[in-house]
Amino acid sequence: MVRVVILGQGYVASIFASGLEKIKAGKLEPYGVPLADELPIKIKDIEIVGSYDVDASKVEKDLYEVVRAYDPEAPESLKGITVRKGIHLRSLRNLPIEATGLDDEMSLKEAVERLVSEWKELKPDVFVNVCTTEAFVPFESREGLEKAIEEDNRDRLTATQVYVYAAAKYAKEVGGAAFVNAIPTLIANDPVYVELAKESNLVVFGDDGATGATPLTADVLSHLAQRNRYVLDIAQFNIGGNNDFLALTDKERNKSKEFTKSSIVKDLLGYDAPHYIKPTGFLEPLGDKKFIAMHIEYVSFNGAHDELVITGRINDSPALAGLLVDLVRLGKIAVEKKEFGTVYEVNAFYMKNPGPGDRKSIPKIIAYEKLRQWAGLKPRWL
Amino acid sequence: MVRVVILGQGYVASIFASGLEKIKAGKLEPYGVPLADELPIKIKDIEIVGSYDVDASKVEKDLYEVVRAYDPEAPESLKGITVRKGIHLRSLRNLPIEATGLDDEMSLKEAVERLVSEWKELKPDVFVNVCTTEAFVPFESREGLEKAIEEDNRDRLTATQVYVYAAAKYAKEVGGAAFVNAIPTLIANDPVYVELAKESNLVVFGDDGATGATPLTADVLSHLAQRNRYVLDIAQFNIGGNNDFLALTDKERNKSKEFTKSSIVKDLLGYDAPHYIKPTGFLEPLGDKKFIAMHIEYVSFNGAHDELVITGRINDSPALAGLLVDLVRLGKIAVEKKEFGTVYEVNAFYMKNPGPGDRKSIPKIIAYEKLRQWAGLKPRWL
Amino acid sequence: MVRVVILGQGYVASIFASGLEKIKAGKLEPYGVPLADELPIKIKDIEIVGSYDVDASKVEKDLYEVVRAYDPEAPESLKGITVRKGIHLRSLRNLPIEATGLDDEMSLKEAVERLVSEWKELKPDVFVNVCTTEAFVPFESREGLEKAIEEDNRDRLTATQVYVYAAAKYAKEVGGAAFVNAIPTLIANDPVYVELAKESNLVVFGDDGATGATPLTADVLSHLAQRNRYVLDIAQFNIGGNNDFLALTDKERNKSKEFTKSSIVKDLLGYDAPHYIKPTGFLEPLGDKKFIAMHIEYVSFNGAHDELVITGRINDSPALAGLLVDLVRLGKIAVEKKEFGTVYEVNAFYMKNPGPGDRKSIPKIIAYEKLRQWAGLKPRWL
């Protein structure tokens, strides 16, 4: 059994909850879940035990009601869990949403205590963080982090940074827990947090779930690299109509993407081919199904110039939600293996910015086989 | 030193010769050559010692003149080799080319003897077969093959089938040689030929050089498979203006492509997703730079439907020619290692239809690491 | 009021019937109907009074049942019309459908009489022909046509050729009717049929409804032509999963597409740029939503080479069905205007192969304004 608490009951978390329940009920194939039936912990063993949000229209609502707004076919088995009030710390700033949070009512220190105490009742094994993309600054020292909490320094901290702090406190008290950070805020890449996790019996997976065009770009670049084709330039656009794209039109918030290893191109090719890779715009009618376009130009043998163009329509939230079904189970497994801190073998496959900070990007197909090895599964193709 | 004899001095062989000489002269980077400087045998150690063709306008011409028709910037270092008369056996049928071959002047048995005797003078280590795509029937028994040669059964044999037979004879006499079969005719996948090779100190690599859209499709399918996305359908078109596309408009010849493992989809996905993957047409102004278009539709988590479209302009001949620069060196290495017969580790990366016949397709990135291992190189990403 | 008889109750006719009823009921916007509310005859004035088919599983069924197989949301207002037995004459050959037709029970001459007699009861103003694409040979003389009917020469005639013959007989008797030929069989382009129509008070519109990639290609070519860009080559692929694509895998039937003016390229550019434009393949899971891909390369000023690639997913049947909503009304209008024979102004916009046979293709945007003029509407942009 894996008991899961969701932090941020938005599109991704709602598709996760809805798809999970449908699979458990045998109504849906586990497509989009990489390790589907292969792990020792089965999908039917996952149980959502709590959910937090800071959208005033969601807090205190039944999870079923909230999920149904994203997926009209949400199953009724989601009924019975009430969405609780989380921490916002400006995370909804500039979005057309009314925010409400524990931080409106008490100090951050008190909020952390409140959360830990709630979690000791809910008894989660794994936290899944799918908050809105935040504008953040990584921490440089443990003291800085502790001081910011202590002094209630709301300008220095983001919701995610407080949630992980609280999760570490909780894990230390109960003996172990995992935190899946699926958004760009640096956690598994921030040595301060990895150290805190190690000391607290916390596993952190992160950062920034590897969905959308980037993992595909990575595999196409690997395809070219292994044939020693010389990449001249890479342009990658994507435009969507969900809240995540809306949030990225906010300049400060968009900067958080800059902390994502821009070294994917260099890591895979061995040189830094000129590239333009960033979220491009917001266009509401596209909804959650973003449009991606990619152009790659390279030199082949005898100086020949080739060109590839990839376009597509990709559902943003399901792509990440499917990975979460693996990640919560792998989180529990890592806790059982007592691999506290962070686990590169997991991050390398599932994350855009795999922690710890000093590890390079590798082709996802290779990462996939390394992941299987870590998880004790037999190689698929190796 | 690797001494190379070319069989079929068309587009691919001419780009191979031209690019090779430019790299040797330090005028060109070895882009498009996967293992470039990594192998113990260096590119500058490759020497073309002979070339065969059956186009009346090429036979007896200087190699430089022939190559220059394909690459106006061919280097003069190609001067001094005369293109010799090979075997055609209908291989140019229906093409707007006047054919001339040893088979017009003597029996096949005599032609084989003539070739072996010429080769004993030229002393090649490796044969590179880049004839025009043939309409062929694989052999079911060694006796059948021997009998067809003996009885001069020209309707049963293709040029490639005779060339490998002659190469085996030559390898047996000189103690070892390699034959790189870059076209679809089944050789490394035909147990009769693999057995013949083993007995004759011949290494055969094949079949059908892995260029163009198919290896990319393979990597994209692997990308989806490892995420457990369910592929609904795959359409892949390509159209070009070189002789290879012209030849494929000939129905009988096109059938030879049918022997290519159509199991790539099943091998990689684990199920046989409906697909339409075949060369589509001939459009002269496209020349050697073909246009490819691919459409893939799949199911992601929670039943979401995604779509990918890949289009591109890809130079056909350089893609294969770059691989040949590795293959001739790997051929020599295999002979040195006495790995006679065929070598799956090499075929799996470089060939569309990797022999031996009972081996499956695997993702090319995995094949690449296996190849490196076989060649004694350190892993790149593994 | 326009009374309509459908010939061939397949995908297109079913979407036509379903969409028409939804629009009439105010449940659907008339998107995809070019002249929507602009014509003096309104959409609500169209009434389907009869339907013919030769698929044994459809004949004698209620129209509602048949349509629902194509559109699960078909409105119940379709109930009450029984699908009648038409003429097949091999039109379903090689398709996985059991055919049944009047021609199985009587001579063609008798079948014609039967149809005319039924129609005199149904009193249609307009016939819409959306049979499966046929393998046909145009008629060279009126005598040839009359003789083929007289002598029951089933190998010489197709269903469409017999239907128009019957419609002409009917029109002559009742004083006027229109026949919309939406499939490639040459009718509006066959002088024999146009002459027959003129004498019989019949209007024929045709041939081959202008849907899919070709009209778009036409407009893109016009775009280039008016800028005097020199087109080097055009490749256009399309693949789909409906019966129309299945039928086109039948070689003989595919030939019928060859009668379609291949002169569109020459008509619009002023020279015959090399092109490859044909239906490419059948891939069942694509269903009615075909995938198209187009590549165009051209020379711009100062010798610069540009490239355009267009891809798309397009619903095949609705595109044609929407045009039919205009065509049946324009048919009635043409009858009222007594423009018997064929009407280029209508054909030029709505048809791929606009009759009469000696008229050229023009850019669709120009054709659109000419059509408006003919229909007495004010110019939109001119």
Added chain:
Amino acid sequence: MVRVVILGQGYVASIFASGLEKIKAGKLEPYGVPLADELPIKIKDIEIVGSYDVDASKVEKDLYEVVRAYDPEAPESLKGITVRKGIHLRSLRNLPIEATGLDDEMSLKEAVERLVSEWKELKPDVFVNVCTTEAFVPFESREGLEKAIEEDNRDRLTATQVYVYAAAKYAKEVGGAAFVNAIPTLIANDPVYVELAKESNLVVFGDDGATGATPLTADVLSHLAQRNRYVLDIAQFNIGGNNDFLALTDKERNKSKEFTKSSIVKDLLGYDAPHYIKPTGFLEPLGDKKFIAMHIEYVSFNGAHDELVITGRINDSPALAGLLVDLVRLGKIAVEKKEFGTVYEVNAFYMKNPGPGDRKSIPKIIAYEKLRQWAGLKPRWL
């Protein structure tokens, strides 16, 4: 004979000069010149008599040397014209170019006098303005404009605004001239300038030459509009590596594009479909050959949803340069016709933002026929 003075000897003007001379020498077909040989004034009658720039590395150089930097095959017939010093007024701000201008040496009023005096020697019929895209504010009154010049208000004026002012002065003195404004600065759309032109015997064509993806988008939207398909959303990206894309990364400058009628969507569709249409980024290796990507989603008949994706590589400068070969001739013709002020019939086809300000965008194919009519040519397709 048409005597031309170029304002801004960058990429477009250099390709214009080079291509023009090659066509005049019979070495190049006039591809990309819409009215090529059709106008009464022939291409060979165009003569470049002067060129102005503000790049310190170009001023005082021979035109041939400057052009050769953009086109290595520039013809030597360009020799003999010296590039003169123009006005910059911050137009190169933030670009990696050292600027030098008359405005560095004298007041704007004096600069205008200097230009007029030089022009009275050069005797141009037509000015072609292809300066770098400027950050500008349109003028609201003639007094404002006169006062800004008089008071040497350099923050209020751009180079283009001063050039047109000077050209008007010149035209008034010599009896007539034309000014082709190929950049976004509002001139033909600014009533103040149109009025000034009318009074001064000046013809102004403008604004913003219609090249690249936007005219194609316009024709695709017209294609959909005339079929009454309902457009849900339009995304259009483009990325390039020339100075124009570099300049657009400057936020203030990019704003100048905002004055371009964003009403193209509404004008053509009849409603303002949600759209994202803007230059997207700078990627140096793409050079002058930009990459465009466009996604359009629409509703067809019976509620069916279709999608089109257009991608391409398009040479930016030749596309505009080819139009200039027509525009300078049409400028002379308009002067001869004494159509002072601006000419919608010309602007509607050649400009993205056709003046005067109150005129709508129309499909380019229609604009083309109207242009032909204005120019006294027979209709092409109408």
